[in-house]
Amino acid sequence: MAEAQSTLVDARRAAEVRERRARWLLLAPALLTIGIFGLFPLTITLIYSFLSPGTYGGVTWEFSTDAYVQFLFERDIFDGTLEFSSTYLQIYGRSIGLAFVATVGALIIGFPTAYFIASKPPEQRNVWLFLITLPFWTNLLIRTYAVLLIIRDEGIINLGLINAGLIDRPISILYTDTAVFIGLIYSYLPFMVLPLYASLEKLDFRLVEAAYDLYATRFQVLRRIIVPAAKPGIVAGSILVFIPGLGAYITPTLLGGGKELMIGNLIALQFGSSRNWPFGSAAALILMAVVMVALLIYVRNASREGGNHG
Amino acid sequence: MTRRIVTLFAAGALGLAGAAPAWAEGELNIYNWGNYTNPELIEKFEKAYDVDVTLDGYDSNETMLAKVKEGGTGYDIVVPGDYMIKIMIEQGLLAEIKPNEMENFEHMDPKWVDVWWDPGRNYSVPWQWGTTSFTVDTEVFKGDDIHTLALLFEPPEELQGRINMLNDMNDVINAGLRYLGYERCNGNVEELKEVTELLLNAKQHWRTMDYSTIEKLTSGDVDISQNWNGAAMRARAQRPTLQYAYPKEGFTGWMDNVAVLADAPNMENAKLFVNFIMAPENAALISNFARYANGIAGSEEFMDPEMLTAPEIVMPADAPAPDFVRPCPQETVDMYNKIWTRLKQ
Numbered sequence: 001m002a003e004a005q006s007t008l009v010d011a012r013r014a015a016e017v018r019e020r021r022a023r024w025l026l027l028a029p030a031l032l033t034i035g036i037f038g039l040f041p042l043t044i045t046l047i048y049s050f051l052s053p054g055t056y057g058g059v060t061w062e063f064s065t066d067a068y069v070q071f072l073f074e075r076d077i078f079d080g081t082l083e084f085s086s087t088y089l090q091i092y093g094r095s096i097g098l099a100f101v102a103t104v105g106a107l108i109i110g111f112p113t114a115y116f117i118a119s120k121p122p123e124q125r126n127v128w129l130f131l132i133t134l135p136f137w138t139n140l141l142i143r144t145y146a147v148l149l150i151i152r153d154e155g156i157i158n159l160g161l162i163n164a165g166l167i168d169r170p171i172s173i174l175y176t177d178t179a180v181f182i183g184l185i186y187s188y189l190p191f192m193v194l195p196l197y198a199s200l201e202k203l204d205f206r207l208v209e210a211a212y213d214l215y216a217t218r219f220q221v222l223r224r225i226i227v228p229a230a231k232p233g234i235v236a237g238s239i240l241v242f243i244p245g246l247g248a249y250i251t252p253t254l255l256g257g258g259k260e261l262m263i264g265n266l267i268a269l270q271f272g273s274s275r276n277w278p279f280g281s282a283a284a285l286i287l288m289a290v291v292m293v294a295l296l297i298y299v300r301n302a303s304r305e306g307g308n309h310g
Numbered sequence: 311m312t313r314r315i316v317t318l319f320a321a322g323a324l325g326l327a328g329a330a331p332a333w334a335e336g337e338l339n340i341y342n343w344g345n346y347t348n349p350e351l352i353e354k355f356e357k358a359y360d361v362d363v364t365l366d367g368y369d370s371n372e373t374m375l376a377k378v379k380e381g382g383t384g385y386d387i388v389v390p391g392d393y394m395i396k397i398m399i400e401q402g403l404l405a406e407i408k409p410n411e412m413e414n415f416e417h418m419d420p421k422w423v424d425v426w427w428d429p430g431r432n433y434s435v436p437w438q439w440g441t442t443s444f445t446v447d448t449e450v451f452k453g454d455d456i457h458t459l460a461l462l463f464e465p466p467e468e469l470q471g472r473i474n475m476l477n478d479m480n481d482v483i484n485a486g487l488r489y490l491g492y493e494r495c496n497g498n499v500e501e502l503k504e505v506t507e508l509l510l511n512a513k514q515h516w517r518t519m520d521y522s523t524i525e526k527l528t529s530g531d532v533d534i535s536q537n538w539n540g541a542a543m544r545a546r547a548q549r550p551t552l553q554y555a556y557p558k559e560g561f562t563g564w565m566d567n568v569a570v571l572a573d574a575p576n577m578e579n580a581k582l583f584v585n586f587i588m589a590p591e592n593a594a595l596i597s598n599f600a601r602y603a604n605g606i607a608g609s610e611e612f613m614d615p616e617m618l619t620a621p622e623i624v625m626p627a628d629a630p631a632p633d634f635v636r637p638c639p640q641e642t643v644d645m646y647n648k649i650w651t652r653l654k655q
Contacts, residue, residue, distance in 0.1 A: 257518035273372040
C-alpha cells in the first residue's frame with residue numbers, strides 16, 4: 001500500500017518535472033526573443049552611453065559620463081564654463097507635448113468610432129474592423145507621403161477651399177506642428193480604436209438601457225457606464241499611441257519640415273553628422289526612462305480610479 | 311568585445327541571407343546617394359559582365375560612414391564626397407584598388423587626378439562633381455541680382471517663409487560664414503557667435519530644412535532652396551522660372567568619388583565597375599541622369615546637348631571659383647554641432 005503510494009508520488013513528481021520542463025520549453029522562444037532583440041541591444045546602448053565618442057562616429061573605450069552631463073549642461077562654446085542648458089529639455093518637451101496632444105486627439109476620434117463599431121450587430125463588426133485596419137496594409141512612409149500630398153499648399157484641401165471660394169491663398173499646414181499632429185493621429189489611430197473596441201464590445205448594452213430607465217441623462221450614462229467599461233481600452237490605447245508617437249521619426253521628418261528636432265531626429269542625428277554615439281545612446285535611454293515613469297504613473301492612477309468605480 | 315559579438319551576430323544573419331541563390335555570374339552591391347544612379351548604367355553593366363547589381367541609397371556622408379564603420383554591410387561600392395574619402399582612407403575602410411593602373415584611367419581629366427583627398431588616385435575615381443549654392447524662382451523674386459546669399463539670410467518679403475535650407479550642418483554654417491565674409495572651418499569664437507546670431511535670425515524666414523530639394527521646389531512648397539547644381543537643373547526642367555545662383559560671397563564645390571570598401575565581398579566585380587565608369591560613354595550616362603559634370607575627358611560627346619550649355623554647369627566668367635572645403639578639426643566640429651543643435655532646438 002505504502003509502496004503503491006510512493007510510486008504514485010513519484011509519478012506525480014515526474015509529471016511535475018515534465019510539466020515544468022515543457023513550460024520552460026514553451027517559454028524559451030519568447031525569452032530568447034526578448035534576450036536577443038531586447039536586452040542585448042539595450043545593454044550595448046547602456047554601455048555605449050558611458051563611453052567617449054570616437055572621432056568619426058563609433059566609440060572609444062574610455063569611461064565617461066559626458067553624455068548625461070551634456071543632456072542638462074552645456075560647456076559654453078564661447079567661454080568654456082559649464083552651465084545649465086535647456087536645449088535638449090526643450091526638444092523632449094516638444095516631443096512629449098506633441099505625442100500627448102496626438103493621444104488625446106486619437107482618443108477623441110477613436111472613442112466614438114469604437115463605440116459605433118461595438119454597437120453594430122456582431123456580423124457587421126468584422127467589416128468595420130477590417131476597414132479600420134485597412135491603412136495598415138500600406139507602408140507608414142507611403143501613408144505619411146499621402147498626408148503630405150493632401151495638406152500641402154497645392155494639395156487637395158487647399159485647392160478645394162480655394163476653388164470653393166472660401167480662401168484666396170493656401171493655408172500653410174504642411175511643415176508646422178499641426179502637420180505633425182495630423183500625421184501622428186492618422187498613423188496611430190487604429191492603435192487607439194482596436195483596444196477601445198475590445199473593451200466596448202464586452203459592454204452589456206442592457207446596462208445602458210437600465211440607466212436610461214432610471215432617468216440617467218445621456219451624459220451620466222456616458223460618464224458612469226460607458227467610460228468605466230472602456231477604461232482598460234482607454235489605458236491600452238493611450239499607451240499604444242503615446243509611446244510610438246514620442247519616438248516617431250518619419251512623421252516629424254516629412255511633415256515637420258526638419259526645422260525643429262524631435263527626440264527621434266535628435267537621436268538619429270547623433271549617430272550621423274554629429275558623430276556622438278554615446279550621447280545618442282544616452283538620449284535613447286533617457287527617453288526610455290521618461291516613458292517608463294510616465295507609464296507607471298499612468299497605470300497606477302488608472303487602476304486606482306478603476307478600483308473606485310468597482 | 312561587444313563589437314566582435316555584434317559582428318558575429320551580423321555575420322550569422324548575413325550567412326542565412328547569403329544562402330539565397332544568385333541568378334547571375336556574380337553580384338555587386340552598390341551603396342550610393344539616393345536618386346543619383348542612372349538605371350541604364352546599371353543595366354548596361356549587368357549585361358556586359360553578367361553581374362547582378364543591388365543598389366541601396368543614403369542621404370549623407372555621415373550616414374554612410376556610420377553604417378560602413380560597423381563592418382559586415384555586404385556593400386562593395388560606396389560613393390563618398392571628397393572629405394569623406396580622405397576620412398575613410400585614414401580609417402582604413404577603403405581598398406587600395408589602384409584605379410591609376412586600370413585600362414580606362416587614360417580618360418581621366420588630369421585636373422582631377424592629383425586631388426587632396428586622394429593624391430594620384432590610388433583609391434577612388436570621380437563619380438560626379440558639382441557646386442552647392444541655391445536656386446530661386448525669378449518670377450517670385452522681384453529683385454534683379456540673384457547672385458547673393460542675402461536671399462537666404464536676409465530675404466526680401468516675397469521670399470520670407472518660402473525658403474528651404476539643406477538639412478546639413480556644414481552647408482548651412484559654411485554659407486553663413488561666407489555671407490559674413492569669414493573663413494570656413496573657423497574656430498574664431500567671436501565670428502562663430504555672429505554666425506549663430508545670423509542663422510537664428512534667418513531661421514524664422516525658412517520654411518523647411520530638407521535634402522529633397524527637387525521635390526520641394528517643383529511642388530511649390532518653397533520658391534528658393536539651397537541646392538546642388540545638378541538638382542537645380544533637374545528642378546528647372548519642371549519649373550522653368552528657376553535659376554541657379556552663383557553668389558558673389560562664394561559657394562561650395564565638391565566631388566563624389568567611387569571607391570571600394572576594404573571588406574567588399576565582390577572585390578573583382580567592384581574593380582570591374584570602377585574601370586567601367588571611367589569609359590567616356592558610361593560616365594556620360596551618369597551625368598545625363600543626375601545632371602552633374604563627371605571628370606572624364608571625352609564624355610561630352612555622349613552627353614545630352616543641353617547639358618553642355620546649361621547655366622548650372624557652365625559657370626559665368628565673373629563667378630567666384632568653387633570652394634572645396636576640407637574636413638575641419640574636431641574642436642571646430644564640436645562647435646558647429648552646438649550651433650546646429652541650438653539652431654534646431
